[in-house]
Amino acid sequence: MQVTNKLTPFFENLNFERDDNTMVINFGPQHPSAHGQLRLVLELDGELVVKAYPDIGYLHRGIEKMGENMTYNEFLPTTDRLDYIASTANNYAYALAVEKLLDIQAPRRAQVIRTMLLELNRIISHLFFLATHALDVGAMSVFLYAFREREFAMDLMEDYCGARLTHSAVRIGGVPLDLPAGWLENLSKFLAKLPEEIQTYEDLLTENRIWKMRLEDVGVLAPEEALSWGCTGPMLRGSGIKYDIRKEEPYELYGELDFDIPVADTNDSYGRYRLYMEEMKQSARIIKQLIPMYAKTEPQLMAHAPKYISAPKEEIMTQNYALMQHFVLVTQGMRPPKGEVYAPTESPKGELGFYIKSEGEPYAYRLKCRAPSFFHTGLLQELLVGTYLADVVTIIGSTNIVFGEVDR
Amino acid sequence: MSLEEFKNRNIGKQNYVKLDLEHTPQTPLGRFSRVVRRTLKGELFVGLYVTLREMINALFRGEMHTVKYPLEKLPISPRYRAIHDMLRLLESGHYRCIGCGLCEKICISNCIRMDTRYDENQRKEVSEYTINFGRCIFCGYCAEVCPELAIVHGGRYETASEQRASFSIFEDMLTPVDALKQQKEYDGFGAVSPNADENIKKTPLAY
Ligand code: SF4
Ligand code: SF4
Numbered sequence: 103m104q105v106t107n108k109l110t111p112f113f114e115n116l117n118f119e120r121d122d123n124t125m126v127i128n129f130g131p132q133h134p135s136a137h138g139q140l141r142l143v144l145e146l147d148g149e150l151v152v153k154a155y156p157d158i159g160y161l162h163r164g165i166e167k168m169g170e171n172m173t174y175n176e177f178l179p180t181t182d183r184l185d186y187i188a189s190t191a192n193n194y195a196y197a198l199a200v201e202k203l204l205d206i207q208a209p210r211r212a213q214v215i216r217t218m219l220l221e222l223n224r225i226i227s228h229l230f231f232l233a234t235h236a237l238d239v240g241a242m243s244v245f246l247y248a249f250r251e252r253e254f255a256m257d258l259m260e261d262y263c264g265a266r267l268t269h270s271a272v273r274i275g276g277v278p279l280d281l282p283a284g285w286l287e288n289l290s291k292f293l294a295k296l297p298e299e300i301q302t303y304e305d306l307l308t309e310n311r312i313w314k315m316r317l318e319d320v321g322v323l324a325p326e327e328a329l330s331w332g333c334t335g336p337m338l339r340g341s342g343i344k345y346d347i348r349k350e351e352p353y354e355l356y357g358e359l360d361f362d363i364p365v366a367d368t369n370d371s372y373g374r375y376r377l378y379m380e381e382m383k384q385s386a387r388i389i390k391q392l393i394p395m396y397a398k399t400e401p402q403l404m405a406h407a408p409k410y411i412s413a414p415k416e417e418i419m420t421q422n423y424a425l426m427q428h429f430v431l432v433t434q435g436m437r438p439p440k441g442e443v444y445a446p447t448e449s450p451k452g453e454l455g456f457y458i459k460s461e462g463e464p465y466a467y468r469l470k471c472r473a474p475s476f477f478h479t480g481l482l483q484e485l486l487v488g489t490y491l492a493d494v495v496t497i498i499g500s501t502n503i504v505f506g507e508v509d510r
Numbered sequence: 511m512s513l514e515e516f517k518n519r520n521i522g523k524q525n526y527v528k529l530d531l532e533h534t535p536q537t538p539l540g541r542f543s544r545v546v547r548r549t550l551k552g553e554l555f556v557g558l559y560v561t562l563r564e565m566i567n568a569l570f571r572g573e574m575h576t577v578k579y580p581l582e583k584l585p586i587s588p589r590y591r592a593i594h595d596m597l598r599l600l601e602s603g604h605y606r607c608i609g610c611g612l613c614e615k616i617c618i619s620n621c622i623r624m625d626t627r628y629d630e631n632q633r634k635e636v637s638e639y640t641i642n643f644g645r646c647i648f649c650g651y652c653a654e655v656c657p658e659l660a661i662v663h664g665g666r667y668e669t670a671s672e673q674r675a676s677f678s679i680f681e682d683m684l685t686p687v688d689a690l691k692q693q694k695e696y697d698g699f700g701a702v703s704p705n706a707d708e709n710i711k712k713t714p715l716a717y
Contacts, residue, residue, distance in 0.1 A: 176618050264698040305557060
């Protein structure tokens with residue numbers, strides 16, 4: 103690792119002209135397997151990486167600052183652009199933080215729908231991980247098959263909220279829409295097909311000798327390192343540490359549901375791959391339990407909190423007070439009480455949480471997003487040292503970083 | 511809680527399952543026997559069978575999963591958020607928009623511009639209404655806040671055009687008068703709930 107200090111910060115102690123055999127190369131920011139805009143400065147000795155320095159910021163949009171200049175409701179579609187592979191997870195994390203600040207709770211039907219969407223997004227995200235990871239390592243057919251299944255899952259998202267990628271499918275205090283007719287049947291059909299498809303991927307990869315050779319003992323992350331780098335999600339559980347926020351601090355309906363969290367103790371990329379496969383099956387299991395729960399709920403979708411949340415559309419269209427309140431809430435924004443909150447959630451990639459400091463104004467005084475991929479990118483400078491250039495792609499794929507989230 | 515306890519994230523007790531994974535053998539003999547075991551395994555044929563099966567399914571059993579896009583198009587869902595439509599009142603044929611400006615305010619990318627004025631009967635009239643589709647992120651918030659169900663999303667998703675101005679004109683988004691019969695309500699963000707009639711109570715007290 104580079105030794106940095108104030109006088110010689112990162113780049114300046116990288117010596118580009120050298121007389122020994124090492125070579126400095128740039129990996130990215132436009133490398134197809136750099137998962138977005140990752141620029142890696144690698145110092146190579148032959149094929150061996152001796153120093154790695156991830157350089158981020160190529161996708162920086164100032165989303166946190168935007169959050170401080172927008173009303174709470176307006177900011178929600180912006181969170182879609184964080185982890186754009188599973189955008190509902192971001193919407194939800196943000197909505198949860200604001201709900202905690204307002205001290206309101208979504209009605210039960212909204213909770214069921216949200217949990218379903220969250221797990222559906224986890225499946226979408228994991229399929230995407232599998233597809234790109236396999237493609238990076240060289241298994242093209244898995245990429246095609248996994249993307250096919252992902253399209254079906256995204257069809258479900260489209261039927262629910264009208265968008266395939268940037269869902270905005272959650273609102274502060276509930277969900278905007280009820281499930282359309284026939285959606286649950288389509289969902290059940292998808293879930294019935296999913297194990298078959300997972301079996302296809304497993305047939306192609308799990309035992310495959312090339313896949314094993316490329317993944318086993320590559321990107322070994324010791325449990326202590328995983329902890330000290332702030333890893334969460336599958337990266338942490340892939341190092342044998344039992345920590346999943348859905349179990350440790352249950353939010354939404356996770357406390358009532360019955361599911362297992364897989365943990366792998368080989369610490370390598372192969373263990374993490376198996377973990378992702380198992381998590382997909384567990385997500386399907388969660389959704390299956392939620393389907394009968396939906397029918398038992400009242401039709402209310404948004405929490406009843408006139409001070410913060412607009413009335414349903416039919417009330418706005420028929421009742422004067424509801425309309426006036428709606429105008430105030432849209433034009434001025436809600437004014438949450440003073441205070442600060444942090445609400446962690448388990449997004450497909452790890453711990454995703456929003457910190458909000460409110461001064462009682464319609465705009466947050468400070469909004470901070472704790473995104474898992476950011477920490478996993480920093481980890482690269484330790485994980486890549488001592489590996490071969492060919493494994494760099496495997497390791498980046500295995501950390502499952504997405505750059506919307508890193509650069510924010 | 512002590513700092514040590516606080517920092518210990520390895521706290522799970524219930525429902526964590528350890529995956530059954532093979533560790534790399536440490537002894538030379540173990541490694542050798544693993545090489546032999548893996549060499550003699552037939553898993554590559556399983557993989558070949560899977561790809562062959564998928565190919566046969568696609569070519570001969572009609573399970574092709576791709577479409578030839580500009581020639582064939584997949585149906586989009588009724589809630590799909592594409593280029594906006596401005597709806598008209600069914601009774602009078604007048605446009606529904608009352609020029610309240612809520613959509614202009616909520617728009618995240620500030621792409622709606624509108625202006626109103628008094629017409630000759632001293633009624634409010636929308637004199638200008640444009641959406642810059644080069645900036646619109648199709649979030650659906652304008653449809654969600656509109657109190658008149660005037661602005662909704664339509665199904666036009668092929669947005670390429672020769673000129674930027676092409677999509678942003680109010681008249682283009684407005685339902686043509688002669689197509690008023692075919693005008694459909696939008697089902698997605700901002701729609702009234704399906705059982706709206708029962709939900710409406712006479713006395714509004716909470717707001
Ligand atoms: S969809 Fe969103 S970005 Fe587009 S015009 Fe409506 S509010 Fe603005
Ligand atoms: S919110 Fe609806 S009624 Fe108000 S200006 Fe926009 S389109 Fe017109």
